[in-house]
Amino acid sequence: MKTALCAIVAAGGVLMSVVGVAGGTAAAGLELAIGGRTDYVIVVARDASPSERHGAQELARFLKEMSGADFPVLQEGGRVPEKAILVGRGRTVESLVGAAEFRGLGDDGFLIRVCGQRLILAGGRQRGSMYACYSLLEDVLGCRWYTSTVSVIPKKPTIRIPAGLSVREVPSFENRDPFYFDAFDADWAARNRSTANHSRLDETRGGKIAYFPFVHSFEMLVPPGEYYDKHPEYFSLVDGKRLKEHSQLCLTNPDVLRIATERVLQWMEAHPEAKIFSVSQNDWGNPCQCESCQAVVKREGSESGPLLEFVNAIARETRKRFPDRLIDTLAYQYTKEPPRTVRPEPNVRVRLCPIEACVAHPFEQCQRNAVFVDVLKRWTDITDNLYVWHYVVNFRSYQQPVPNLRELAADIPMYARHGVKGLFLQGMYQEGGNGELCELRAWVMAKMLWNAGRNMNALVDDFLNGYYGPAAPAMRRYIDLMHDNVEKNSIHVGIYDPPTAPYLTAEVLSAAEECFDEAEAAVRFRPEYLRRVQRDRLAIRYVRLMQDIERWRESGRETKAAGELWVRLQQFAADLESHGAKRISEPQTIREWLEGLRQELGQ
Numbered sequence: 001m002k003t004a005l006c007a008i009v010a011a012g013g014v015l016m017s018v019v020g021v022a023g024g025t026a027a028a029g030l031e032l033a034i035g036g037r038t039d040y041v042i043v044v045a046r047d048a049s050p051s052e053r054h055g056a057q058e059l060a061r062f063l064k065e066m067s068g069a070d071f072p073v074l075q076e077g078g079r080v081p082e083k084a085i086l087v088g089r090g091r092t093v094e095s096l097v098g099a100a101e102f103r104g105l106g107d108d109g110f111l112i113r114v115c116g117q118r119l120i121l122a123g124g125r126q127r128g129s130m131y132a133c134y135s136l137l138e139d140v141l142g143c144r145w146y147t148s149t150v151s152v153i154p155k156k157p158t159i160r161i162p163a164g165l166s167v168r169e170v171p172s173f174e175n176r177d178p179f180y181f182d183a184f185d186a187d188w189a190a191r192n193r194s195t196a197n198h199s200r201l202d203e204t205r206g207g208k209i210a211y212f213p214f215v216h217s218f219e220m221l222v223p224p225g226e227y228y229d230k231h232p233e234y235f236s237l238v239d240g241k242r243l244k245e246h247s248q249l250c251l252t253n254p255d256v257l258r259i260a261t262e263r264v265l266q267w268m269e270a271h272p273e274a275k276i277f278s279v280s281q282n283d284w285g286n287p288c289q290c291e292s293c294q295a296v297v298k299r300e301g302s303e304s305g306p307l308l309e310f311v312n313a314i315a316r317e318t319r320k321r322f323p324d325r326l327i328d329t330l331a332y333q334y335t336k337e338p339p340r341t342v343r344p345e346p347n348v349r350v351r352l353c354p355i356e357a358c359v360a361h362p363f364e365q366c367q368r369n370a371v372f373v374d375v376l377k378r379w380t381d382i383t384d385n386l387y388v389w390h391y392v393v394n395f396r397s398y399q400q401p402v403p404n405l406r407e408l409a410a411d412i413p414m415y416a417r418h419g420v421k422g423l424f425l426q427g428m429y430q431e432g433g434n435g436e437l438c439e440l441r442a443w444v445m446a447k448m449l450w451n452a453g454r455n456m457n458a459l460v461d462d463f464l465n466g467y468y469g470p471a472a473p474a475m476r477r478y479i480d481l482m483h484d485n486v487e488k489n490s491i492h493v494g495i496y497d498p499p500t501a502p503y504l505t506a507e508v509l510s511a512a513e514e515c516f517d518e519a520e521a522a523v524r525f526r527p528e529y530l531r532r533v534q535r536d537r538l539a540i541r542y543v544r545l546m547q548d549i550e551r552w553r554e555s556g557r558e559t560k561a562a563g564e565l566w567v568r569l570q571q572f573a574a575d576l577e578s579h580g581a582k583r584i585s586e587p588q589t590i591r592e593w594l595e596g597l598r599q600e601l602g603q
Contacts, residue, residue, distance in 0.1 A: 029114075029160050029161055029162050029163045030114060030117060030119055030160065030161040030163070031158065031159070031160050031161075032063065032067075032069075032071075032085070032119070032159040032160070032161060033063065033066075033067035033068075033069040033156070033157065033158060033159040034157075034158050035157050035158060036067055036068035036069055036157045037069050038063075038067070038069035038070070038071055039083045040071060040083045040084065040085055041071065041072045041073075041074050041081055041083070041084055041085070042056050042059055042060055042071050042072065042073045042074065042084070042085045042087060043073075043074050043075070043076050043080055043081075043084045043085065043086050043087065043090070043092070044056045044073065044074070044075055044076065044087050044088050044090070045075075045076050045087075045088045045089060045090030045091070045093075046075055046076055046077075046090070048075075048087070048088045048090075048129075049088070049125040049126070049129070050203045050204045050206075051125075051126065051127055051129065051130040051190075051203075051204065051205060051206035051207075052087055052088035052125065052129040052130060053204075054130060054190075054204045054205060054206075055087055055088075055121070055129055055130030055131075055132070055133035055134070056073050056087040056088075056133065057073060058130075058133055058134070058137075058191075059071070059085065059087065059121070059133040059136070059137065060072075060073050062137050062143055062153060063137075063159065065153050066141065066143075066153055066154060066155060066156045066159060067156055067157050067158070067159050068157060071085070076090045076091065076092060080092045080118075082116065082117045082118065083117050083118070084118050084119075085118070085119045085121065086118055086119065086120050086121065086122065087121050087122065087129055087132070087133060088121075088122050088125070088129040089102065089122050089123075089125065089129070092118075093120050093122050096113075096115045096118070096120065097111065097113060097115070097120065097122075101168075102122070102123070104170065105123050105124050105128055105168075105170060106124050106128070106170065106174070107124040107125075107126035107127055107128065108123070108124050108126065108127045108128050108131060108170070108171050108174075108193070108195075109123050109124055109128050109168070109169060109170035109171070110122065110123025110124065110128040110129060110131050110132035110135065110167075110168075110169055111123055111132065111167065111168050112132055112135060112136055112140075112165060112166070112167035113165070113166055113167075114161060114162070114163055114164065114165045114166070119136075119161060119165075121133050121136060126206055126207065127190075127193075127195075127206030127207075130190065130205070130206055131169075131193055132167075134190070134191050134193070135167065135169065136161075138191075139167075140161065140165070141154070141156070141159065142154045144462070144466050145187070145188060145191040145192060146439060146443050146463060146466055146467050147182055147188065147439045147442075147443070147467075148182050148185035148187070148188045150439075150466075150467060152466045169450075169451070171193065171449070171450050171451070172412075172416045172448075172449065172450065172451055172452035172453075173415075173416065173420065173421060173422055173423045173449055173450075173452075174195075174209075174421050174422055175195055175209045175387060175421065175422030175423070175424070176193065176194050176195050176196070176422075176423065176446070176449035176450060177194065177195065177196040177197060177198075177422075177423070177424040177425065177449075178194060178196065178425050178427065178441075178442045178445040178446045178449065179196065179198065179424060179425055179426045179427050179429045180427040180428055180429060180438055180439075180441070180442040181428060181429055181430060181431055181432075181433055181434070182434075182438070182439060182442060183196060183199065183442045183446065184196065184198050184199045184200055184429075185199070185200065186199065186200040186201050186202060186205055187205070189201050189205070189208070190205040190206060192443065192446040192447070192450075193446065193449075193450045194446050194449070195208050195209045196208060197209060197210055197211045197214060198214075198429065207273075209275050209276065209422075210271075210273050210274045210275055210276070211274060211275075211276045211277070211278060211328065212267055212271040212273075212274035212276075212277055212278070213267075213277075213278050214278060215278050215280055215283075215328075215330070215351075216278075216280055216281065216282050216283045217278040217279060217280050218248055218249050218280070218281055218282045219282055220263070221249070221259070221260040221263050221264070221279065222234055222235075222249055222256055222259050222260055222263070224244045224245075224247060227259075228242075228244045231255070232244070233250060233253060234249065234250055234253055234255065234256050234259075235247040235248070235249060235250060235288075236248040236249065236250060236286050236287060236288035236289070236290075237250065237288050237289050237290040237293075238286045238288075238289055239289070243286055246282070246284050246285075246286055247282070247286060248281055248282055248286050248287050248288060249288070249310075250288045250290055250292075250293060251288060251293055251296075251306040251307060251309070251310040252288075252290070252292040252293050252295075252296065252306055252309075252310075253292075256310075257310060257313055257314070260279065260310075260314060261313070261314045261317050261318070264277055264279065264314055264318055264327070265317070265318060265321065265322075268318060268321070268322045268325055274325075275324075275325060275326060276325070276326045276327070276328045276349060277318075277325060277326070277327055277328065278327075278328045278329070279310070279311050279314055279327050279328070279329050280328065280329045280330040280332075280351075281307065281329075281330055281332065281334075281335060285333065285334055287303045287306075287334055287335075288306075293306045296309060299340070299341075300339035300340050300341060300342055301337065301339065301340045302335070302337035302338065302339050302340075303334045303335045303337075304331060304335040304336070304337060304338060304339050304342075305339040305340075305342055307329060307335050308329070308339055308342045308344060308348075308350075309342055311327055311329045311344075311345075311348055312342070312344065312345045312348060314327060315327040315345040315347050315348045316345060318347070319345075319347050323347075325347070326347050326348070326349050327345075327347060327348050327349070328348075328349045328350075328351060328387070329348065329349075329350055329351070330350070330351050330352075330353060330389075331350050331351065331352040331353065331375075331379060332351075332352075332353040332355070332389075333353070333355065336352065336353065336372075336375055337375060337378075338375065338378045338379045338381075338382055339382075343382050343383065344382070344383045344385065346385070348383075348385065349385050349386075349387050349421075349422065350379065350383060350385070350386055350387065351386075351387040351388065351389045351422075351424070352375070352376060352379055352386060352387070352388050352389070353388075353389040353391075354369070354372045354376075354388070354390065354391070355391060355495070356372070356494075357369050357372055357391070357494075358492040358493060358494060359391065359392070359402060359404040359407050359493050359494070359495060360403055360404060360407060360486040360487070360491060360492055360493035360503070361406075361407055361486070361487070361490075361492070362406070362407055362409075362410030362411055362414070363407070363410070363411050363414060364410070364414060365410070366492070368492050376388075376415075376418060376420075377418065380418045380419050380420070384419060384421070385421055386419070386420050386421060387420065387421060387422035387423070387424065388415055388420050388422070388423050388424070389424045389426065390411070390415075390423060390424065390425050390426070391425075391426050391495045392404060392408065392425050392426060392427050392441060392445070393426070393427050393428055393435065393438075393441075393495065394495055394496065394497060395495055395496060395585060395586040396495075396496045396497070396498065396585050396586075397498075397499060397542065397546070397584065397585055398428050398433055398434070398435040398581075398583060398584060398585055398586070399435045399436060399538055399539050399542035399543075399576070399584065400435070400436070400497070400499055400504075400539065400542065400543060401436050401482055401504070401512075401539050401540070401543070402436070402493065402495075403479075403482040403483045403485070403486050403493065403503070404493070405441075405444070405456060405460060405479065405483065406456070406483050406487065408425075408444075408445065408448070408456065409448075409456030409457070412445075412448045412449065412452050413448075413452040413453065415452070416452035423449055425445050425449070427441060427442065428583075430582075430583050430586070431582060432580060432581050432582020432583050432589075433581070433582070433583040433586075434535075434579065434580060434581050435538075435539065435581075436536055436538075436539035437479075437536060439463075439467065440460065440463045440464070440467070443459075443463050444456060444459040444460055444463060447459050460476070460479065461476065464476055467532060468519070468523070468529055468532060468533060469523060469526060469529040470522040470523050470526065470529065471518075471519035471520070471522045471523045471529055471530075471532075471533050473518075473522075474515050474516070474518035474519035474522060475515070475519050475533070475536075477515045477518070478512055478515035478516065478519070481508065481511050481512060481515060482503075482508070482512070485503055485505075485508050486503050489503075491503045498546075498550075499542070499543045499546035499547055499550070500546075500547055500550055504543050504547070509540055509543060509544060512540045513540060516533065516536075516537040516540065519533045519537075520533055520534065520537075531579075534579075535579045538572070538575060538576060538579070541572060541575075542572065545565075545568055545569065545572055548565060548568075549565055549597070552565060559602070562601040562602055562603065563601075563603065565601060566597075566598065566601050566603040569594060569597055569598075569601075570594070573590050573591075573593075573594050576590055577590060
């Protein structure tokens with residue numbers, strides 16, 4: 001047994017301290033660095049994966065930045081020194097903890113163990129050992145990587161590790177995607193344990209769970225431009241007419257199935273980097289009303305019936321040649337209801353999309369979301385491989401405040417509790433699509449996607465203190481103001497609400513301005529913090545400006561007022577762009593939005 005050397009505790013994602021560990025001086029803890037010097041080396045296995053080697057290099061880099069000490073990175077050879085940090089599952093690690101301890105860790109899970117004077121950081125070879133390195137730096141030693149450009153690395157000339165340190169972590173979700181543009185940065189994604197499809201993660205950083213194509217693939221599977229003229233029967237019949245524009249597929253047509261299956265097999269051949277392949281409806285309505293399709297709908301009680309039968313048939317064929325690849329489809333709008341009898345194949349992932357939901361309140365506590373919660377439960381009754389596509393910003397107005405942090409604090413754990421395997425949190429994903437608290441949201445969501453049991457309030461405070469410095473208390477008051485308003489007044493919030501929505505009252509906006517006044521005053525001599533506060537204040541400026549434009553529309557469109565509004569609009573757009581913003585909403589750039597308002601105002 002290895003317990004005399006290495007304290008073994010199944011922590012289940014919780015950092016645990018262990019007492020009574022054998023191993024000589026290790027009982028007092030490990031001193032990795034003393035006064036800026038170290039006797040420790042970092043050792044990687046001979047057959048270490050690219051991410052394990054990268055994790056070791058990152059560990060050496062940040063330990064040096066913290067302490068000033070150089071930690072050599074060596075390859076496991078003969079006898080490993082007693083004072084060693086062991087990264088990855090080399091023979092020394094296996095001899096110390098045993099192979100059984102790695103069961104159930106998967107690609108991403110990991111162990112951190114103190115064994116005598118040695119420190120073990122090891123787990124799944126895909127990403128787990130690398131994550132162990134980052135966990136030590138972050139969770140034990142206090143490093144933070146808040147954004148792709150803002151990090152906090154504490155200065156510690158002496159670095160001590162508790163003797164009883166024993167960690168075992170497995171992520172709450174197999175696929176973790178905080179869908180913000182800044183979160184696509186390769187280092188940010190690796191350090192914050194994201195597997196996002198759009199991230200720039202490479203093999204060195206453990207890769208990602210890649211899709212091809214990402215979603216809404218029917219037009220790519222059977223392109224209307226290629227097939228419609230000769231075979232209109234391949235496309236959806238709507239009100240007696242086969243559609244070429246804004247069509248779906250006729251899912252019971254055997255030729256459509258054959259063509260789509262061949263296309264997916266071609267994709268799998270051409271894209272070995274992808275794990276998941278989308279067979280999913282186009283982003284509009286118009287499901288097929290032909291007699292054959294509707295017979296399946298009637299039998300299954302939902303449009304998801306013919307869709308899932310179609311997807312299953314493709315999945316059965318593709319796994320013959322590509323057993324490790326997955327097929328993805330949507331439960332979205334007209335397909336959100338699960339079928340009565342059809343069950344997804346094991347290599348099928350269904351992504352359920354609560355696009356109609358209120359995002360102001362926890363789903364299980366909001367009457368407007370009761371239907372979705374019921375749908376979620378019924379999907380999880382029929383598949384163990386459910387993903388969710390959750391929406392976290394206002395897609396009509398990226399700058400508009402969305403008080404949804406308390407909702408996320410409740411619903412990310414809810415998804416984990418119901419067995420959801422992957423969670424995609426769609427935020428401001430386009431370059432230049434930044435808005436209110438976008439960096440905060442990306443960071444806290446990444447943390448909760450890894451461990452859904454984390455305390456959201458503590459994470460928010462952590463970010464506020466690190467990112468806004470002395471302005472943190474005022475920024476916290478702003479966040480609480482916006483959330484208290486929708487909570488106490490039972491106001492629902494949707495992802496397409498206009499700036500005149502009921503939660504954006506004059507009273508609330510005035511109170512928000514006071515919070516930002518305090519925040520700016522607290523950092524008036526700290527330009528890096530001041531700029532971040534001013535960027536987030538743009539959200540309140542945007543709402544006030546758009547509400548004034550709406551009042552102008554309703555009160556007769558007076559010419560002088562139009563000129564004054566145009567001056568304010570130009571200044572607001574310039575300020576947005578000075579902070580790197582390029583888009584005002586998902587479909588529209590700032591320049592396009594400004595030009596439309598210029599014409600309306602007659603300027």
